[in-house]
Amino acid sequence: MSAPVVVAGASMAGLRAAEQLRAAGHTGPITLIGDEPHMPYNRPPLSKEVLAGKASFESLAFRPRAAVADVEWRLGTKVVSADLDRRRVRLDDGGTLSYAALVVATGMRPRRLRCPGPLAGRHTVRTLADARGLRAALTRPGVRVVVVGAGFIGCEVAATAVALGAAEVTVVDPLPLPMAGPLGELLGRALLRRHEARGVRFALGAGVTGFDGDGHVTGVVLDDGTVLPADVVVESVGSVANTEWLDGNGLDLTDGVLTDKHLRAGGRPDVVAVGDVARFPNARYDGVPRRVEHWSIPTDTAKHAARVLAAQLGGAEPEPAPFAPLPTFWSDQHDFRLQSFGAPALGLDDVRVIEGGPDGDLLAGYHRGGRLVGVVALGGTGAAAAAARHRAELLKTPALTA
């Protein structure tokens, strides 16, 4: 098995794919191409511990398994195009690479707001460089911070900004509650109260129409005309898949890379997608392809895709059971943690309190067709442990057919 594998994207999913290819018995050459100058590093602390200064930037580096000591890393190098029929990728340094199998692991980048106004003072949080810049801005005394987007990353950054002593922190979102899209009203309301009690302000049901300031941002203009004074703006309004380099190959790239139940793209046995960029059907649920931006997904997808590829490269017919991961997600905000198992977003119409209440530790169950499809805990580590007790039940859940 000396067939060369090219991995596009050298972050968590790329690293895990290389490790899992070795674990699945692939002994041929592996080349990882990443446009960031760094070896793979862990992103979640960028909006939490590292932004808060409680952990160092150096502590983020992943420790690659010994089995991948021989892989080639082409860092600071971008894949600019691919010819899947000829099994070739082109790099921004002018080189081309041929492969027997291609792993797509190019992840996401932050979506940006297009409304008018200066760019300076506006931040996103995805990379080490982003977090360094934002930390420098947030640690200046007396800053007023406006976070646009009340999703997980936005709320984490708001919590961290308060902890760093920002003078004012306001979160703006067109929706009426934070994080309610994925978690529903019950949790959204509980989260809103907890954030407000800890000093975060909210402008909900409000859109952003522009930014004030010449040269550097001084305020955020809302659609009712209000201007929120701001020294630092954080845009956390979702993400865009890095798939332009795959254009022209007939793949469905409408939202990430569409895959089959084995993470293969475009019906090609030699191309798989892993991590945030993969839009895959989950056989545990309704089989509708979705992207899942959870930290657990790079490892889960890498394991399955590597097995499928290794079998294919070894000349065997790869037919493991379809991909059916149990999604898990956490988020640390202020002194509390959210811990989620399963797919709460599929059970938003039937949310029940399993334990506790909105003011203390809270455990909520999300149901579809009367069956538990997800649990979310809010509170201390005890609450997270309570959620974990339902994990076995969630794992038993057979594929839903709704």
Add this chain to the structure above:
Amino acid sequence: MKVVVDMNKCQDHGQCVFAAPDVFRFDEAGRLAYVPDPDDALRDEVEEAADVCPLQAIRIED
């Protein structure tokens, strides 16, 4: 095989407990406890636990 958990990093996420219940568990106080020198037969499980620790707090020293 030697396992070391950096207890300064560990935030009791418990992902390791699911991945390798023979090696990691929570004690009565809800803090992580683990077997520091598990049998080599458990290597796969322990590697999996190291992969799924969100704080990357688990180190395997051969």
